[in-house]
Amino acid sequence: MELIKIIDLHASIGEKEVIKGVNLTVNRNEIHAIMGPNGAGKTTLINVIMGNPKYRVTSGEILFEGKSILNLSVDERARLGIFQSFQYPEEISGVTFMNFLRLAYEKMHPDQKMSVLEFGDMMVKIADSLKMDHNFLKRYVNLGFSGGERKKSEILQLSALNPKIALLDETDSGLDIDALKIVSEGINNASKNGMAVVLVTHYKRILDYVKPKFVHIFIDGRIVKTGGIELAEELERNGYEEVRI
Amino acid sequence: MTNNALSKTEPGLNRRIIEEISESKNEPLWMKDIRMKSLEYFLNRPNPNFGVDISALDLNSIVNYVKPGAQNERSWEDVPEDIRENFEKLGIPQAEREALAGVGAQYDSEMVYHNMKESLKKLGVIFLEMGTAVREYPDLVKKYFMHLIPPNDHKFAALHGAVWSGGTFIYVPPNVNVPMPIQSYYLMGSPGMGQFEHTLIVVDKGSKLEFIEGCSGQNYSVSNLHAGAVEIYVEEGATVKFSTIENWAKNTYNLNTKRASVDKDGTIIWISGTMGSAKTMLYPSSILKGKGARAEYTTITYAGPGQHLDTGTKVFHFAPYTSSKVDSRSISFGGGYAFYRGLVRVSESAIHSKSSVDCSALMVDNVSKSDTLPIIEVMNNQSEIGHEAYVGKINEDQIYYLMSRGLTEDDAKALIVRGFLDPFIKQLPFEYAVEFNRIIDMHFNSKIG
Numbered sequence: 001m002e003l004i005k006i007i008d009l010h011a012s013i014g015e016k017e018v019i020k021g022v023n024l025t026v027n028r029n030e031i032h033a034i035m036g037p038n039g040a041g042k043t044t045l046i047n048v049i050m051g052n053p054k055y056r057v058t059s060g061e062i063l064f065e066g067k068s069i070l071n072l073s074v075d076e077r078a079r080l081g082i083f084q085s086f087q088y089p090e091e092i093s094g095v096t097f098m099n100f101l102r103l104a105y106e107k108m109h110p111d112q113k114m115s116v117l118e119f120g121d122m123m124v125k126i127a128d129s130l131k132m133d134h135n136f137l138k139r140y141v142n143l144g145f146s147g148g149e150r151k152k153s154e155i156l157q158l159s160a161l162n163p164k165i166a167l168l169d170e171t172d173s174g175l176d177i178d179a180l181k182i183v184s185e186g187i188n189n190a191s192k193n194g195m196a197v198v199l200v201t202h203y204k205r206i207l208d209y210v211k212p213k214f215v216h217i218f219i220d221g222r223i224v225k226t227g228g229i230e231l232a233e234e235l236e237r238n239g240y241e242e243v244r245i
Numbered sequence: 246m247t248n249n250a251l252s253k254t255e256p257g258l259n260r261r262i263i264e265e266i267s268e269s270k271n272e273p274l275w276m277k278d279i280r281m282k283s284l285e286y287f288l289n290r291p292n293p294n295f296g297v298d299i300s301a302l303d304l305n306s307i308v309n310y311v312k313p314g315a316q317n318e319r320s321w322e323d324v325p326e327d328i329r330e331n332f333e334k335l336g337i338p339q340a341e342r343e344a345l346a347g348v349g350a351q352y353d354s355e356m357v358y359h360n361m362k363e364s365l366k367k368l369g370v371i372f373l374e375m376g377t378a379v380r381e382y383p384d385l386v387k388k389y390f391m392h393l394i395p396p397n398d399h400k401f402a403a404l405h406g407a408v409w410s411g412g413t414f415i416y417v418p419p420n421v422n423v424p425m426p427i428q429s430y431y432l433m434g435s436p437g438m439g440q441f442e443h444t445l446i447v448v449d450k451g452s453k454l455e456f457i458e459g460c461s462g463q464n465y466s467v468s469n470l471h472a473g474a475v476e477i478y479v480e481e482g483a484t485v486k487f488s489t490i491e492n493w494a495k496n497t498y499n500l501n502t503k504r505a506s507v508d509k510d511g512t513i514i515w516i517s518g519t520m521g522s523a524k525t526m527l528y529p530s531s532i533l534k535g536k537g538a539r540a541e542y543t544t545i546t547y548a549g550p551g552q553h554l555d556t557g558t559k560v561f562h563f564a565p566y567t568s569s570k571v572d573s574r575s576i577s578f579g580g581g582y583a584f585y586r587g588l589v590r591v592s593e594s595a596i597h598s599k600s601s602v603d604c605s606a607l608m609v610d611n612v613s614k615s616d617t618l619p620i621i622e623v624m625n626n627q628s629e630i631g632h633e634a635y636v637g638k639i640n641e642d643q644i645y646y647l648m649s650r651g652l653t654e655d656d657a658k659a660l661i662v663r664g665f666l667d668p669f670i671k672q673l674p675f676e677y678a679v680e681f682n683r684i685i686d687m688h689f690n691s692k693i694g
């Protein structure tokens with residue numbers, strides 16, 4: 001089933017066009033990797049799909065389950081089941097992870113009533129599976145977190161909120177090999193119930209654990225080439241300029 | 246008690262009105278003298294030359310004394326139902342049963358209920374309506390009354406000295422740890438009146454007290470005035486925590502004065518939330534006069550549409566090894582204006598003192614305003630002084646982050662505001678914290694609950 005379909009998408013920040021005609025279709029349960037040089041527009045693409053008001057779509061279309069989402073606000077898109085994981089997640093002082101996630105969960109799944117205790121149990125299980133200290137849940141959202149903790153916190157949220165598609169921005173950057181394995185397992189677990197993944201990464205390393213069906217090479221605001229995992233291997237050997245041709 | 250039934254005074258202020266108030270209270274002569282002197286100061290003093298604009302406040306139209314249709318009672322059952330209902334809605338009798346050592350409840354110019362638990366009486370704690378304390382403990386009251394806040398301090402201290410009525414007197418004898426908080430609640434129910442309660446707290450050597458003060462009122466099209474005074478004497482090694490949740494109606498001018506003097510190794514803790522009123526000027530002050538005395542502040546100011554709230558903190562370090570710590574925050578939204586005015590003064594003799602002041606102001610939208618004016622004066626070079634200030638708009642990236650998790654924009658703002666105010670909220674008694682979160686939700690159209 002076509003979950004998300006992006007058609008000839010152009011988007012700008014200020015007067016500068018950053019997304020220059022992207023076409024991409026992601027089906028349920030598929031994992032797509034997007035690889036490309038710094039400044040190519042990968043983060044921008046994720047923000048545009050999520051509906052960040054800083055970016056302006058100038059033409060093209062984004063369909064989610066067959067319907068245009070271009071007129072929907074960020075939170076409406078989130079409630080449809082789109083999840084963005086951030087390279088640099090914000091700190092929210094004075095708000096504990098537990099309170100924040102409970103609130104978000106109620107918004108995302110209004111029909112699933114869970115007691116405070118049940119929700120707490122669920123969160124503790126998820127924290128355990130990501131080998132995170134339970135105290136984490138009592139801490140303020142991302143405040144004073146290390147780089148690795150922030151990445152885990154994003155995957156913890158992903159696991160709790162159970163979206164239909166996860167847009168993951170360099171979730172592997174800065175992780176040591178143990179943390180990378182744990183985070184990858186978290187992503188794989190979350191995708192067991194049919195969740196699709198769009199994974200932006202610079203390194204082939206994570207693709208050994210999170211196995212993509214498609215690898216897209218993204219240069220200067222466009223997908224210039226699409227293939228399988230072999231494309232990532234080629235990239236690792238030859239760099240972007242070679243692969244482009 | 247009072248036989249001279251005075252139901253209310255005429256608007257404005259003159260000697261005859263003061264005499265009426267004093268006589269209706271059967272006061273000793275010395276108190277009447279304080280009132281008369283205060284009146285003179287009041288008539289001769291100009292309005293403050295800083296802070297909020299009070300030019301629209303017509304003091305000649307304010308009714309300075311309004312007696313409620315009730316006596317001061319020791320049992321809620323004896324409080325007339327129409328008045329009692331107001332306090333029941335605020336959950337005060339219930340809180341008293343569950344978690345308070347004593348409660349005072351003032352309606353307009355007089356206390357209608359004032360009582361404490363038997364166990365406290367046995368410890369020698371005195372907890373009385375202020376006027377009653379003047380009659381029953383004249384020597385004790387005279388020793389402290391308006392010494393920390395002299396009537397000629399400023400125009401509204403003078404007004405207070407002239408027409409004060411109601412309020413609470415507490416004396417805690419040495420080495421008594423009052424196990425539960427004592428609370429006084431002030432309600433203003435009549436239009437166009439002024440409320441001038443006086444709170445006098447003396448906590449003797451080595452003792453501990455937590456006091457909670459709440460205030461609210463009914464909204465009217467005419468102006469109301471509140472000019473209370475709080476004087477706290479923290480003796481050697483004693484600790485006082487004084488918490489206030491001020492939620493006056495939006496027609497109220499709140500021109501209030503609070504001061505504590507702290508002796509050797511004593512501690513004053515101010516928890517102060519200013520959220521109501523049209524205009525407020527309030528700067529709780531701590532005079533650290535004994536070696537090792539300490540002051541701590543956690544304050545928030547919450548200014549919404551039509552409000553100009555000028556608040557702050559003042560600490561005077563007069564002795565060596567004194568310390569102070571200030572965490573002061575403000576929110577302004579919907580066109581509100583929050584102004585922080587801070588003063589830390591460290592005298593020449595207050596060597597080895599420490600002070601850290603942290604003030605931050607968060608503006609939720611483009612139409613609201615915030616300013617901070619911290620002043621630090623250090624007269625010796627053997628003290629450690631730290632200061633941080635932040636004034637800024639609510640962060641769009643934070644809102645985006647929360648919205649990307651399904652929260653509406655309103656929910657996201659309310660959550661950020663709650664988080665920002667968390668250091669204050671978590672100091673509050675439970676029912677106040679719940680109420681406070683509810684008010685934030687309401688102002689931001691949020692339903693986070």
Ligand SMILES: Nc1ncnc2c1ncn2[C@@H]1O[C@H](COP(=O)(O)OP(=O)(O)O)[C@@H](O)[C@H]1O
Pocket residue numbers: 013018036037038039040041042043044045054
């Ligand atoms: N908020 C922003 N303000 C200004 N320029 C931006 C902003 N976000 C992205 N850009 C610009 O858009 C281009 C693409 O950036 P980005 O999407 O972050 O690339 P990538 O994630 O592929 O490294 C870059 O030239 C970057 O400078």
Ligand SMILES: [Mg+2]
Pocket residue numbers: 042043044087169
């Ligand atoms: Mg990027």
